Amino acid sequence: MEITPLLSLFGDMSQLDFVKLNFNQESVNMMNLAIAFIMFGVALSIRPGHFRTVFLNPKPVVIGAVAQYVVLPALTYLLVLIIRPSTPVALGMILIAACPGGNVSNLISSVSKANVTLSLSLTTITTVMSLIMTPFNFAFWGGLYAKHSPLLVPISIDPIEMFRTVFLILGIPVILGMFIGMRFPKFSKRMDKPIQAASVIFFIGFIVAALAGNFSIFIKYIHLIFLLVLLHNGLAFSSGY
Template sequence: MLPVDEIRLNFNPASLLALNAVLGFLMFGIALDTRIGDFRRVARMPWAMSVGVAAQFIVLPAVTFVLTLLLNVGPSIALGMILVACCPPGNVSNILTHRAKGNVALSVSMTAISNALSIVIMPLNFAFWGSLQPKAAPLLRTIALDPLEMVGHIVVIIGIPFVLGMLVNHLFPTFTQRVKKPVGALSFLALIGFIVGAVAGNWRYFLDYVGLVLLAVALHDALAFGTGYLCARLTGLQDYDRRAVSIEVGIRNAGLGLVLIFSFFGGLGGMAVVAGVWGFWDIIAGLTLASWWGRRPAQRAEQARGTWA
């Protein structure tokens, strides 16, 4: 069995083009559920929003970097973990926040802001932490990643569909109300289908190497949810907000990670296996956490005034 850093998973150009289209459609669906008011709402809860964004773009990548050192994982696995940590959340986080009886308005606003910021921050974040990882840095140099080229790619598959979706929402609100739920559900199912297809098309590799990454992915995912919750708790956010921040930080868009892995890294083994396993594990873990929280009423501002609890 070849080392995981030496294998390349197969994903033909036509399938990759289709995956890019599906991801763009997913972002369009997220934007259909995003209003200008979601950005204005940030002004009414600047502290909670700042905590959530900092937890996603600063704390989680740093925690992930430390985890790759502690687990002593291989170079491509380390890069996969860092890339997933740098990805923005998807709209499934809004659904899970609602199920968890958390602050859905905060969740929706964080998803919108995070996806907008990730267009620039994500590739720079990945390049920064990847270059610091002692095992992964030499591999990253051989790939000769150009962060600006990745920015351009992300603009096409995230930025443009996101702007178009918001424009449709603003100009045709009645039409948007009718189609946003079907579009969101269809795009999410299509993305899951492509993740399943990527795994199925490389099933032998996943069977051979899943044991190498499963523990790392499980720990990483638990730390992502825990990072969001701890950041929210330490900064004094109420339980209602903590649930939203925890889920927003814990849910990462592994589909975007797979697109970038096949587009820029040639389907590099450890990276692709990490993103593929994360795509399933993350939803299962998020649904479990949201269901557990959903059975416990969240403490709101009027209940928690003057306390941290």
């Protein structure tokens, strides 16, 4: 007897297989600029000694990396087995789970008064690890779910391009922010909250702009994608604990 996919209760999930978002190079450049500004603001309160503390106690970093590249992909695989979305959607979820943590997590850590240095360290380390772990996880877990799917193609990450991008949107803003924070501590302390607020506004503005460019698609498919996103993000947050 054929088992009905759980998410079929919310509509035909195969509709998502042919959706194309309006996201051009200008949008990517704006996103990178927003991330660079966010990282600059986050780094104003960071000092080199903070990183030394993190690396003298590497356990949280190791746990975070394992949660990112072992626990989350495995749980995502179990999730797609349970809800059984279409193959392209399932592989998309597995690919997301195989990617490193994003830079925006550093802003969230800063706003929530969490350990920003640990967050930044994890972002950097998992990004470097993604050269190997992202292709491996996608091939492994994707192969288990849909071994013969034509969508299951090897992922190739250009290390030079990746390091260039990371240096531009992570390295330079963080180094500059730390330098200004140490060189002009009173100024950086006074500007910390305004820059943090501006970072949040900048990021929200980017989301609004991206949503505006795809609003008709958002309205048409929100009833299908909302539960998927909610479940997957809930799983990601839960795996962190």
